[in-house]
Amino acid sequence: xxxxxxxxxxxxxxxxxxxxxxxxxxxxxxxxxxxxxxxxxxxxxxxxxxxxxxxxxxxxxxxxxxxxxxxxxxxxxxxxxxxxxxxxxxxxxxxxxxxxxxxxxxxxxxxxxxxxxxxxxxxxxxxxxxxxxxxxxxxxxxxxxxxxxxxxxxxxxxxxxxxxxxxxxxxxxxxxxxx
Amino acid sequence: xxxxxxxxxxxxxxxxxxxxxxxxxxxxxxxxxxxxxxxxxxxxxxxxxxxxxxxxxxxxxxxxxxxxxxxxxxxxxxxxxxxxxxxxxxxxxxxxxxxxxxxxxxxxxxxxxxxxxxxxxxxxxxxxxxxxxxxxxxxxxxxxxxxxxxxxxxxxxxxxxxxxxxxxxxxxxxxxxxx
Numbered sequence: 184x185x186x187x188x189x190x191x192x193x194x195x196x197x198x199x200x201x202x203x204x205x206x207x208x209x210x211x212x213x214x215x216x217x218x219x220x221x222x223x224x225x226x227x228x229x230x231x232x233x234x235x236x237x238x239x240x241x242x243x244x245x246x247x248x249x250x251x252x253x254x255x256x257x258x259x260x261x262x263x264x265x266x267x268x269x270x271x272x273x274x275x276x277x278x279x280x281x282x283x284x285x286x287x288x289x290x291x292x293x294x295x296x297x298x299x300x301x302x303x304x305x306x307x308x309x310x311x312x313x314x315x316x317x318x319x320x321x322x323x324x325x326x327x328x329x330x331x332x333x334x335x336x337x338x339x340x341x342x343x344x345x346x347x348x349x350x351x352x353x354x355x356x357x358x359x360x361x362x
Numbered sequence: 363x364x365x366x367x368x369x370x371x372x373x374x375x376x377x378x379x380x381x382x383x384x385x386x387x388x389x390x391x392x393x394x395x396x397x398x399x400x401x402x403x404x405x406x407x408x409x410x411x412x413x414x415x416x417x418x419x420x421x422x423x424x425x426x427x428x429x430x431x432x433x434x435x436x437x438x439x440x441x442x443x444x445x446x447x448x449x450x451x452x453x454x455x456x457x458x459x460x461x462x463x464x465x466x467x468x469x470x471x472x473x474x475x476x477x478x479x480x481x482x483x484x485x486x487x488x489x490x491x492x493x494x495x496x497x498x499x500x501x502x503x504x505x506x507x508x509x510x511x512x513x514x515x516x517x518x519x520x521x522x523x524x525x526x527x528x529x530x531x532x533x534x535x536x537x538x539x540x541x
Contacts (some may be wrong), residue, residue: 212492238389241505313391326420
């Protein structure tokens with residue numbers, strides 16, 4: 184059987200003809216969880232929003248990863264100036280936090296946001312289904328992004344909170360099965 | 363403000379005391395999309411299920427990634443014997459496909475499954491929200507898994523299909539906003 188538009192009853196797009204908008208439209212069909220990666224540096228909160236976070240990259244040692252664009256202004260600051268990084272998984276009803284911390288107004292990203300910091304600079308949001316204290320384990324270049332592998336040092340999970348997933352350009356809440 | 367159990371009103375677990383079951387329970391709080399990575403080799407279908415797939419690893423060139431355990435029996439076959447790999451995103455109502463293709467009965471994983479193959483061996487499921495034709499771009503070791511970066515050569519998206527996300531050990535359907 185040949186893979187063709189007829190077989191699959193839908194159009195085929197070649198990568199050569201793909202522009203970033205078409206690629207993003209295709210990627211929108213894959214559901215994505217959202218995290219905030221953050222640290223306190225010189226007494227000020229810094230953070231970025233990532234939709235490329237992956238759990239279960241390794242169990243022994245415990246590793247997670249995310250990909251970040253080379254054009255990010257926040258990532259070089261976190262990478263070079265923070266010894267530890269907090270990862271906070273965004274939960275149901277918290278899409279406003281994503282928009283706020285992803286905004287271009289970097290100085291006010293954490294204004295009126297509830298967060299906590301540790302002595303080592305780890306920054307996490309205080310009400311999340313899961314937060315992780317991590318440090319950078321490894322980094323790899325992949326095209327126009329870096330894949331950053333993080334080692335988990337500490338974590339707290341709250342299964343009574345629902346999840347949030349970005350799919351088809353919309354935020355979808357997921358119920359907690361343990362509420 | 364110090365990051366503590368009191369501040370966060372939930373327990374903190376240190377990585378040193380984390381066993382794989384606790385780690386999996388924590389990871390369950392992060393929503394995951396599911397894909398089948400597959401190829402036809404010597405006339406027979408081969409495939410594995412991954413919950414570590416990531417889109418948007420790069421736009422230029424177009425890259426995606428997944429992480430696969432070193433203990434996988436199927437991955438070395440795909441990696442070493444397939445020139446191209448199909449990635450099929452599992453959609454709403456297709457959780458049965460996940461279980462079937464993740465089963466230990468490797469010879470029957472594709473029995474009664476609708477799939478299509480291309481002359482280059484790419485194998486995709488025929489009814490999915492998104493499939494990609496890819497080839498391996500790069501691979502990195504990360505703990506007990508490999509992170510595999512795939513270059514997209516071709517794709518087809520069907521936004522009328524709903525999505526599927528694994529969260530808190532359950533499959534959750536996501537509605538199509540374009541149905």
